Amino acid sequence: GQNIDQPTEMTATEGAIVQINCTYQTSGFNGLFWYQQHAGEAPTFLSYNVLDGLEEKGRFSSFLSRSKGYSYLLLKELQMKDSASYLCAVRGFTSGYALNFGKGTSLLVTP
Amino acid sequence: NAGVMQNPRHLVRRRGQEARLRCSPMKGHSHVYWYRQLPEEGLKFMVYLQKENIIDESGMPKERFSAEFPKEGPSILRIQQVVRGDSAAYFCASSPPRTSGSKSYEQYFGPGTRLTVT
Numbered sequence: 001g002q003n004i005d006q007p008t009e010m011t012a013t014e015g016a017i018v019q020i021n022c023t024y025q026t027s028g029f030n031g032l033f034w035y036q037q038h039a040g041e042a043p044t045f046l047s048y049n050v051l052d053g054l055e056e057k058g059r060f061s062s063f064l065s066r067s068k069g070y071s072y073l074l075l076k077e078l079q080m081k082d083s084a085s086y087l088c089a090v091r092g093f094t095s096g097y098a099l100n101f102g103k104g105t106s107l108l109v110t111p
Numbered sequence: 112n113a114g115v116m117q118n119p120r121h122l123v124r125r126r127g128q129e130a131r132l133r134c135s136p137m138k139g140h141s142h143v144y145w146y147r148q149l150p151e152e153g154l155k156f157m158v159y160l161q162k163e164n165i166i167d168e169s170g171m172p173k174e175r176f177s178a179e180f181p182k183e184g185p186s187i188l189r190i191q192q193v194v195r196g197d198s199a200a201y202f203c204a205s206s207p208p209r210t211s212g213s214k215s216y217e218q219y220f221g222p223g224t225r226l227t228v229t
Contacts, residue, residue: 004153033217035220041222041223042115042202042220042221042222042223043154043202043220044220045217045218045219048217087153087154089154097142097206097216098144098156098159098167098170099144099146099154099156099218100156101146101153101154101155102153103151103152103153104153
């Protein structure tokens with residue numbers, strides 16, 4: 001099985017940097033995903049890591065350490081529109097690559 | 112290229128009625144996944160389908176729930192004799208075939224169907 005933990009809520013200031021952590025325990029690892037979900041909307045893909053290290057994509061970066069079962073999502077130059085829930089998801093080798101999601105971290109960006 | 116389509120967006124059913132949720136994957140995608148999101152909970156995998164085949168339904172409740180992905184038409188998630196506990200957002204996601212060369216085979220989500228059972 002898989003167990004995924006991430007903080008429930010975080011608050012940060014517009015223009016700042018925030019790091020959202022995710023730890024996981026899994027019997028089989030085939031990639032880690034981060035999705036953004038605004039209230040009442042569909043999750044949208046942000047990043048994918050399958051090897052250790054940092055993947056950078058504009059204002060968003062994601063880091064993975066497989067040996068530690070740890071990932072983080074880094075958001076730079078925060079904007080008000082970044083207020084959303086951020087979902088960490090791990091993919092195994094079963095269920096056709098279905099994703100196992102954490103409960104999500106609700107990020108509030110304040111002026 | 113249209114994204115994943117789901118309808119209806121909102122569905123209200125009385126206890127005991129049937130709910131039918133439809134999902135049309137992105138063009139070129141042959142893999143469909145259904146997830147359920149309960150209030151204050153994460154997305155939970157329910158079922159994985161390819162055309163005319165249920166590949167894995169390990170996340171689906173054993174009774175009242177069924178899914179299909181026919182050769183023609185959308186994928187359908189069917190809930191019979193709904194109960195209040197079925198109230199949730201149901202999301203469909205699709206991904207390209209493994210042979211597409213995509214590095215991550217990321218799943219693209221539809222807007223969801225919000226089911227309310229009264």
